[in-house]
Amino acid sequence: xxxxxxxxxxMAEVGKMHDRQLAPLxxxxxxxxxxxxxxxxxxxxxxxxxxxxVDPFAAASGSLPVTVGDFIALYENAAA
Amino acid sequence: MPLPEQRSFRDxxxxxxxxxxxxAADVTRRVGFAELVAGGTLExxxxxxxxxxxxxxxxxxxxxxRILLEIDGIAARLVLCPSDFSPAHLPAVAAEAEVTAIVTxxxxxxxxxxxxxxxxxxxxxxxxxxxxxxxxxxxxxxILFTSGTSDRPKLVVHTLASxxxxxxxRAPASDVVWSTFYDIRRYGGLQILxxxxxxxASMVFSDANExxxxxxxxxxxxxxxxxxxxxxxxxxxxxxxxxxxxxxxxIRLSGEVADxxxxxxxxxAFPSAAIAHAxxxxxxxxAFDVDDGRAGFPAALIGQAGGKxxxxxxxxxxxxxxxxxxxxxxxxxxxxxxxxGFVDTKDMLELRDGxxxxxxxxxxxxxxxxxxxxxEEVEAVINRVPAVRMARVRAQRSPITGxxxxxxxxxxxxxxxxxxxxxxxxxxxxxxxxxxxxxVPAMLRAVSSLDIAASGKLVRRHA
Numbered sequence: 224x225x226x227x228x229x230x231x232x233x234m235a236e237v238g239k240m241h242d243r244q245l246a247p248l249x250x251x252x253x254x255x256x257x258x259x260x261x262x263x264x265x266x267x268x269x270x271x272x273x274x275x276x277v278d279p280f281a282a283a284s285g286s287l288p289v290t291v292g293d294f295i296a297l298y299e300n301a302a303a
Numbered sequence: 304m305p306l307p308e309q310r311s312f313r314d315x316x317x318x319x320x321x322x323x324x325x326x327a328a329d330v331t332r333r334v335g336f337a338e339l340v341a342g343g344t345l346e347x348x349x350x351x352x353x354x355x356x357x358x359x360x361x362x363x364x365x366x367x368x369r370i371l372l373e374i375d376g377i378a379a380r381l382v383l384c385p386s387d388f389s390p391a392h393l394p395a396v397a398a399e400a401e402v403t404a405i406v407t408x409x410x411x412x413x414x415x416x417x418x419x420x421x422x423x424x425x426x427x428x429x430x431x432x433x434x435x436x437x438x439x440x441x442x443x444x445x446i447l448f449t450s451g452t453s454d455r456p457k458l459v460v461h462t463l464a465s466x467x468x469x470x471x472x473r474a475p476a477s478d479v480v481w482s483t484f485y486d487i488r489r490y491g492g493l494q495i496l497x498x499x500x501x502x503x504a505s506m507v508f509s510d511a512n513e514x515x516x517x518x519x520x521x522x523x524x525x526x527x528x529x530x531x532x533x534x535x536x537x538x539x540x541x542x543x544x545x546x547x548x549x550x551x552x553x554i555r556l557s558g559e560v561a562d563x564x565x566x567x568x569x570x571x572a573f574p575s576a577a578i579a580h581a582x583x584x585x586x587x588x589x590a591f592d593v594d595d596g597r598a599g600f601p602a603a604l605i606g607q608a609g610g611k612x613x614x615x616x617x618x619x620x621x622x623x624x625x626x627x628x629x630x631x632x633x634x635x636x637x638x639x640x641x642x643x644g645f646v647d648t649k650d651m652l653e654l655r656d657g658x659x660x661x662x663x664x665x666x667x668x669x670x671x672x673x674x675x676x677x678x679e680e681v682e683a684v685i686n687r688v689p690a691v692r693m694a695r696v697r698a699q700r701s702p703i704t705g706x707x708x709x710x711x712x713x714x715x716x717x718x719x720x721x722x723x724x725x726x727x728x729x730x731x732x733x734x735x736x737x738x739x740x741x742x743v744p745a746m747l748r749a750v751s752s753l754d755i756a757a758s759g760k761l762v763r764r765h766a
Contacts, residue, residue: 265671265702
């Protein structure tokens with residue numbers, strides 16, 4: 224399973240867990256318009272840390288991801 | 304103002320009678336009360352302790368109890384070191400309590416206590432004359448350690464009068480056999496020692512080095528009728544395969560929040576026992592007992608004047624004023640009471656349907672993106688899930704919200720073979736039904752056990 228599909232899957236899982244109606248996910252969709260609020264994103268980051276063993280935010284020095292594509296890229300780059 | 308007649312621990316114990324049925328037992332010995340009051344463990348003359356500040360540092364609780372009997376009313380101050388007392392803290396504690404003598408039952412402890420202070424080594428056998436005619440009229444200070452973290456403990460000043468406040472006026476009951484999971488050098492355990500000795504009953508001591516199953520197997524044949532511990536002690540006991548060895552008629556919980564799950568589990572395990580949970584702390588003393596089998600306490604207790612303990616809520620936390628309050632901290636460790644003489648317990652309360660519930664400690668709050676979560680309120684929900692024996696909720700750092708709520712779960716032995724994913728789903732569903740989303744654990748981990756500190760409380764590490 225690619226990092227991209229894992230991230231998408233866990234996003235859907237968190238959305239379901241928190242009763243959120245997720246917008247159709249695309250790379251250009253702003254993360255905060257995806258239907259996930261900041262609590263959901265915090266949970267998402269924690270679950271991804273657990274599943275992928277990476278927390279790109281721990282080392283993050285720069286800006287926070289704005290779009291879903293930025294978010295996925297963070298994980299892809301961290302795992303690379 | 305003339306002082307009321309001062310009666311020592313020994314006076315009160317002797318006055319409760321030495322019925323042949325009365326005994327005190329620990330992991331190695333069983334002693335009748337006649338022997339207990341007729342023999343001394345400290346080499347005479349006891350006059351050498353007059354006016355002294357004596358540090359009692361014993362491995363065996365029975366040894367410590369005998370020393371209390373022998374020199375309360377003679378010494379100026381008795382410092383009660385619990386079993387987990389760290390020698391590293393000895394110099395600071397000795398300085399703060401102005402210790403002038405050390406009494407121990409252990410050669411190892413005597414060696415590590417070596418310094419300029421005189422050390423007396425005792426065992427639990429009363430080989431000396433009892434020094435019954437000693438003047439024991441001094442209002443000795445009893446110094447207890449706070450049960451907090453691994454930091455240097457605060458030293459809390461009680462007297463026998465403040466400690467026995469909760470049991471005043473009770474008729475002696477020689478058919479009662481008390482026991483407790485607590486160390487008697489802790490407030491919760493000391494209450495039980497006093498109930499047994501001053502209350503005319505018998506006492507079975509626990510031991511820090513004894514596994515819980517072995518303790519229950521020993522307590523059962525001793526005929527224990529009354530037994531106390533923290534909710535964590537009780538969860539651990541219910542998880543042992545030896546719980547059937549005891550058949551108490553009275554069960555007491557204190558020291559931590561007693562949630563409905565543990566009260567129900569005990570009621571199921573011991574259908575004919577009376578079950579009470581008490582609110583007490585080392586600083587505030589015993590405030591009240593709740594014996595209706597329900598978590599929390601009736602709202603009417605707050606603000607009642609003229610009761611044994613006056614209760615107030617200030618900034619969400621419970622404050623208590625009563626003659627059972629400790630007097631002060633030793634040394635420069637801050638004020639123990641507020642300007643009105645109330646002790647702030649720092650235990651946060653919430654009112655629901657005419658009843659107050661403890662939601663957690665002020666300093667244990669998890670901050671999830673500015674929203675406050677008390678670990679205990681989440682644990683109470685998780686503990687209601689049938690497959691769960693105990694839970695610890697803690698903070699996990701989050702780059703997004705600062706912190707997140709996560710939980711470590713110990714399953715019931717019967718649920719050990721269940722799929723953890725199924726139990727997880729059940730826990731999440733229970734939390735989502737009872738709590739706002741930010742309080743629902745983001746992650747759940749199965750663990751085989753959770754650490755319980757020597758104080759009997761679940762080990763928490765505050766972020």
